[in-house]
Amino acid sequence: MSGSTYYSLCDLSDLVLAEIFERCDLKTLATLRITNSKFAEILKNDQYWRQACITSVEQEQIELLPNREKYVRPSLFDPQNPLHYRHMNVFGMSNRGFLNTIKVYKEVNQEEPGDSTLDDRVRSYKRKKFCRFYLMMALGILVWSALTFSLVVMAFASEASSKGERKTILDYWTTSGIILAVLYVGVVTVFCFLERSGWFAFLYIGVVVFVLPGLWFDRIFTSSHWFGVIPISLLFLAFTVVICWQCCDHDIGRITAYCWLPLIYLCYLASFLLSTLKLDNVISLPWSIVMIPALFAVPFTSYVLHKTELDEDVFDVYSSTKQCCIWFWLAIVVWTQMILILLRSDKVFKFHYHFCFIPIYLAAVAVGIYFLVKSKEEYSDRSWAVRDRRNTLQTQLKQQQKERKAARLDQLLSELA
Amino acid sequence: MSETLTLVSADGKTLTAPKDAIMRSAMLKNLLEVAANSDEQIPLDFVHSEDLENIIEYCKYHVEAEGKASEGDISKWDGEFINRVTQDDQKHLRLIQTTDQLQIEGLFKLLVQGIVRKLHNKTPEQIREKWNIPDDLPKEKKDEIFNTTNWLYKKSQ
Structure with missing residues (x-):
């Protein structure tokens, strides 16, 4: 030199x-x-x-x-x-x-x-934290569900006995679901305020103020379906997508976005569908068909969130989960909307809707799973590619350093000799 | 009186230094343990004499200050030393390469920190000019990369 x-x-x-x-x-x-x-x-x-x-x-x-x-x-x-x-x-x-x-x-x-x-310790820490979180959430939901369902049953029983009307289990469930949702969203709103997340709080308040009352009134005034359902559905869909997009960074926000909002949405659609088709009393088959994806989606999505959170590198979370969940729910929601419109436009379909729904929901679930798997594969490849690249680079650097030092030492030894 | 060694720089200048100071270099320490006779001169044909002088000064101070001077005093001396020897960017780069090859960890870290300080708050153009770096990224690529992190340059609310 x-x-x-x-x-x-x-x-x-x-x-x-x-x-x-x-x-x-x-x-x-x-x-x-x-x-x-x-x-x-x-x-x-x-x-x-x-x-x-x-x-x-x-x-x-x-x-x-x-x-x-x-x-x-x-x-x-x-x-x-x-x-x-x-x-x-x-x-x-x-x-x-x-x-x-x-x-x-x-x-x-x-x-x-x-x-x-550090990564091991972070993983262990997060595992404990998430187990605690899910346990608390499950307990909370159980208590809330039991309380609201009991209240609704009591209220309806009292109302029905005074008017001599008959209420179906679907009425209990739907009303309980809406009350539960209002309570849940209310708690999330308070939480968002406490966390000073103004933007999220705004979204949640939007849901509470505009959407859920809309659902409530729509449920009560069933004659105004066309007037109330389409704008409310679109609004709900928009909120779901926006919240999915924006709230994915927070545990409660994500759980709400991925699981509960779509679940409430499906409950609502189910009740709408059944009342439209005058099948309120025939609850077993359509109810179960509509609720199949929703029922398995909650633990499924939670599992994916949980798994991704724990297994991947600490900095490499959220992305694939977010993508696959959004695709999953969008697929279900879009297909549901389409089939509802079809059913509304032609009453003939009511005799055959079982055959329409089953393949469509299967398709929706398949689409969701396809995107989930695809996203996970890409994500996994990408993660491994980055790790491989990093490991290779580090190995190469160490090797080069070793060789260079050895060469320099040899050179000096030969010069001294 | 500690044992001294004679070192010969790339430009032929002969310098003597205490052996315990020289041993601060992991590379020279290995070398001396394996083969070198302290009576002989050690040729360091990759080290400029100016850098060698600075390195000897650093190593001597740290050997002498060890256990005697406080952490604060050593840090202060290090700061002044680094400011002095890194004023010239070219010499700074040369010294960092030399220190890396001689494996003097403490000095190397100080010099790296010096580079980081110099890079701080500079624009790409300033960095290229200061460190003689070729501008070999196409504009589209630069824009593409810049757009991914331009939030860093926005003033926070």
Whole structure:
């Protein structure tokens, strides 16, 4: 190395560059990535971003994080965009999810110090946390269900005895479901306010104020089906999609978005369908057909969320789950809407609706499962590809370093000899 | 009086340094353990004399300060030393490469930190100019990458 040589930062070995990049903040990394192709290539490795994120939060440079979601989001649902996968791996989640993860990292370090790797400890921590969460949720739902169902049965029994009317089990169930939903959404709203998530709270309030009362009145004034059902259905569908899109970063938000809103929606559609077809008293078969996907969707979706959360890399969660769940529910909702319109337009279908519904729901479920599997495969491939790339790079770097040191040592020994 | 060693730089300059200071370099330590005779000169043909002087100064200080100076004093000295030796960006890069090859961990980390400080709040153009980096990314690619992280450049609310 002579003094006259003109050095470039690019000339530094990958190991030295790695040391530098590991200490850079997010903004510097982003700048370096557009400075040179070599840097851009090296910075495809998410470990630098991960480290920078943690450092930024630890140094309380939170100002680097807001607004990120807004700019990253549009590409999240564009699988054709190669940056799609980059985002998944580098950022993998939106702002709240990111902050939650950082919080988890910090709590793990405080609560579960030990010799095992951080990822193992995070996994163990999250497993405990999620088990607790699901247990509490299940207990809460059970208690609420029992309470509301009892109240509704009591109210209807009293009303029916005074008017001499007869109510079906479907009436009890539907009304209980709506009350349960109002309670649930109310709790989520309060929770969102407490968490200062104004945007989410706004959405939930929208559901409470506009949609659920609409459903309620629609249920009561059954003669105005066409007037009430279509706008309410569309509004509900829109809310479901928007909430799916926006609320995926929070446990309760995600559970609501993926499980409960579609479930309520299906309950509503079921009651609408049955009353339209004048089949309120024949509840067994159509009710079970309509509820099959909803019934298995709740544990199924929860399982997927749970599994993804635990098994994947801490920073690589949410994406595939979100995608597959949205596809799954959209498929069901769209098909249901279509068949409802068909049924409404031609009463002849009422004699054959069993045959229409079964393949359509099977198709919807198949579509959901197909996208789920596809998404999981892609996601898994992508995850492994990133890990493989990282491991290969690290192995290569170590090998190069070893060879270089050995060569230098040999050279010096020969010179001395 | 501690044992001294003679080191020969790439530009032929001969420098002596205490052996315990030289042992701060993992590479030279390995070398001395395997073969070198302290009476002989050690040729370091990849090290410029100016860098060698700086490295010896750093190692000597740390050997002497160990157990005597406080952490604060050592940090202060390190800061002043790094500021002095990294004023010239070219020399900074050369020194970081040399330190990496000699495997002097403490100095290497300080120099890396120095680079990171210099990179902070710079634009891509400033970085390219400062560090002699070729602008080899097509504009479309740059825009594409930039759009993925442009939130970082927005002023927070």
